[in-house]
Amino acid sequence: MTEKEIILSVESLSISVKKHKIIKNLSISFYKNKVTAIMGPSGCGKTTLIRSLNRMHDLDKSFRVKGSILFEDQNLMKIDPILVRQQIGMVFQRPNPFPTMSIYDNVLAGYILNGIKLTTDEKDEIVHSCLKKVGLYSEVEDNIHRKGSHLSGGQQQRLCIARALAMNPHVLLLDEPTSALDPKATTRIEDLINELKHEVSIIMVTHNIEQASRVSDYTAFLYLGDLVEYDTTETIFTVPKDKRTEEYLSRKYG
């Protein structure tokens, strides 16, 4: 594969919480405009890894993070987390739209919270294009200035994706984005991920093996804080090199 260009590269990353090592000296490179799935059994450090990419661990003082994360010639570990998070968006397990803001303001939340002033035209443009990207525009068109709390779980999650996209991030982190959703809403989000990869590089954590095989181009398999195997999804799912990957994929443990 010649077209693969590295967008984010993690070098010898170690994360520990109160002397308990969660990620052990891990290095991995993520590719531009690809969907990379991070997979592994519970407690393997998937979520811990993805949350280190936008410095969410800075919020909890018990986390110790070492190593470097290179992104466009800058080391993300060395710059202000606020700047990191404006370039790397994140969507969480449970949909968490801001309950006091309208759907419209939710999409613009990144601008509102960072005190970035926009004209009404710019706002309309951002809101409309982002809601269209996530396929929510026609569904909420008439209630766009109402609170988002009456939306279904799937719609709320798509609103959260729109909110992250509004900031024009280079990388979008998805932390088990469909684990709280029903199958129909899950399919919707998976289709969306496929459409979005043309404009943003996506790194997602998933518990769901089928989901990884359906939506991702690359798959990383983590086991007890180590990167066991990392390759194209096709290779991982057809000819896994490591026995642990093979056993996980055949559901010997989960």
Added chain:
Amino acid sequence: MSTQTREKLNQRLLINKIFYKLIEFLSFSLLIPLGLILFYIIKNGIAYLNLDFFLNMPAPVGETGGGAFNAIIGSFMIVGLAGLIAIPLGILIGIFLGEFKDHKMNNLTRIAIETLQGIPSIIYGIVAYVWFVLPFGNFSAFSASFALALMMLPMVAKATEETIVMIPYTLKEASYALGANYYTTIIKVILPSCMKGISSGVLIGISRILGETAPLLFTAFGNAFLNFNMGKPMNALPLLIYNYASSPYQEWQQIAWAASLFLIIIVLGLSIIAKNVIK
């Protein structure tokens, strides 16, 4: 089932029934004093709670048609300033209590707030008297506001803390993930989500201090005239009730009844609003 077990079962069911009825009876009997107070105040006050009461100044002894205009204005001004002090301060303390659980001052602040809540209201009056009335050399409305603000502070702080700890952490994460800093997360995400809880605490606090008399005796003191100067003695509804109800003049006592009714209506109204705001 043998007769013995059946008897035992019937006995237990009977005790259960008595227990239930007892709770019911005792709870309803609580309505009697409240009902009597309301009935008595309405009966005595309703006839004098007229336009004169709201628009006229107190009349000299012997004249009819006097009102409580200066006391109503005074009460709103004193309580208003108390609110302006207690609400922002109480919210900030509440944020501190709810957000900085590991801070070494957190426990001390909590103890201070809880102690403030338990101090008898007359003590606040004496404190304000010593701190503001004595140094300035005269009774003043703002010293009353200070005493009332101290009383209201714990209620606002507690309401803020209790609401803020209920806000799911995921909401904060969502804000941080968009690049927001702590300050904007609190101001634009957390506090708006706490609005209902905080405003209910504020309303209950206001209804509490609106009827306080003891702190006012040493501070606002009372005034027979209309006064808008916070640095001078000012009349207030509880002071008017206190002075007029203990006077021997029938006209004044009637004004005191009307003022009591007016206060009760506001306090009841505020607590009903506070309850509904939560939902």
